[in-house]
Amino acid sequence: MNKISFVDLNLQHQPIQHQLQQAIQAVLAQGDFILGQALADFEGAFAAASGTKYGIGVASGTDAIALGLQACNIGAGDEVILPANTFVATLIGVLRAGAKPIFVDCDPQTALIDLEAAAKAVTPQTKAIIPVHLYGQMVSPLQLLDFADTYKLLIFEDAAQAHLAEREGYRAGSVGIAAAFSFYPSKNLGAFGDGGMLLTKDADVAQKMVRLRNYGASQKYVHVESGTNSRLDTLQAAVLLTKLPHLPQWNGDRLRIAQEYDQELAPLADVGISPLQNHSHTGHVYHLYVIRVDDVCPLKRQQIQDKLTAVGIQTGIHYPIPCHLQPAFTYLGYQPGDFPQAEKLAQQILSLPMYPGLSSSQIQAVVEAIASTLSSEQQQLLCI
Structure with missing residues (x-):
């Protein structure tokens, strides 16, 4: 690939x-x-x-x-x-x-x-x-x-x-x-x-x-x-x-890419992979395309990210540590558990490639790599 x-x-x-x-x-x-x-x-x-x-x-x-x-x-x-x-x-x-x-x-x-x-x-x-x-x-x-x-x-x-x-x-x-x-x-x-x-x-x-x-x-x-x-x-x-x-055209391309991701990822919802929801319809400009790796997923986020990296697909996490848990700001007095949704998301979110010009074949390759990783894991579980 x-x-x-x-x-x-x-x-x-x-x-x-x-x-x-x-x-x-x-x-x-x-x-x-x-x-x-x-x-x-x-x-x-x-x-x-x-x-x-x-x-x-x-x-x-x-x-x-x-x-x-x-x-x-x-x-x-x-x-x-x-x-x-x-x-x-x-x-x-x-x-x-x-x-x-x-x-x-x-x-x-x-x-x-x-x-x-x-x-x-x-x-x-x-x-x-x-x-x-x-x-x-x-x-x-x-x-x-x-x-x-x-x-x-x-x-x-x-x-x-x-x-x-x-x-x-x-x-x-x-x-x-x-x-x-x-x-x-x-x-x-x-x-x-x-x-x-x-x-x-x-x-x-x-x-x-x-x-x-x-x-x-x-x-x-x-x-x-x-x-x-x-x-x-x-x-x-x-x-x-x-x-x-050129920004309206670039934003439109990002929306097109996100919609293709949504369609390609839909079959993976049952195994715990789903995008964050869009409540803005065509107004979302998708600076990032972010999925969640839910608890029902047979693999942890890090395992999926590592597998994608191994086949040449770059991803990101935005953001892995919520602000209230950053070491520099402990003096503000917040503790783990104060904001459970933010803390849970920080453990689940994964940003997939997203930029104007990303092709349909590349989108399919990203999703197929995720699906292949999950399929391999499920097969291993069936053999245990």
Whole structure:
């Protein structure tokens, strides 16, 4: 079997290589490497594509969360609700803003935040909720807006994996007061290095974010905030601006691939292999395609992953340790068993190859390799 990579960026970049080279060359000729014209153009274009008003490019998705929360006036003394099963950047952003993270469990069928659990976590100190649009699927905007209205909280979206995702008439980044995006190279919209952006509909938040990313300056050498240096490079913005018009097609290809996976995997449901549920229909942008290896499966996840690796199929786990059990954050006081659904998912989930250009034959090869592994195990059990 030919090797099947977990991600293959060359399939995206080769058809538009000339456009990318032209965009980079234009920045080199212009020489505006910091806060240049391509950045301003991309900020406006990505905000408009996402259904909101302002975009502020920063150095990473983590900075978009940390500085974005500060721009929303969330800090010391404030509690922020977030799911335990997210990438650690969500947690680090809350801590860097000076706020207190309050973890809650997730829905085991979608891996998205459990809003009923979140409701039980609200206290008088709760200022905001961070719905993580995990794996490319949005948390229900209508439920979020109702939740925020009921408890008088801000919605700050972590949309790092959900570029142009849609649900219930909203696009990721347009639901709450602000939203953080990452442009890490493997994202649906990826740069040629690190990068991030805050989107917001609020002019005051946008203006504060502009200051915070640039040493807190309201004008050159006048510093009105305790800011930092976190600016999306003009070269990276030029790359992203070039790729943005292709994103709907790439997202559509991801949806096609996910639908083929769903169909091919359906016969394996009885032996404990099933994908996470899609409640967004065509609005899911499938940054990752994640399956569960349930308890009824005759093999453990690690055994399946090892077998796939042995035949040249790369996989991943997103994420193997929930945030509340990470060694660096034991001081927050959480214990094993606090969030059973997140902890169980961490032991069961497996991310399969997913990227625009993945062929039907490759999808079939991945599923056939899983089925073959399970079939071999069942045959061995029958011989015992």
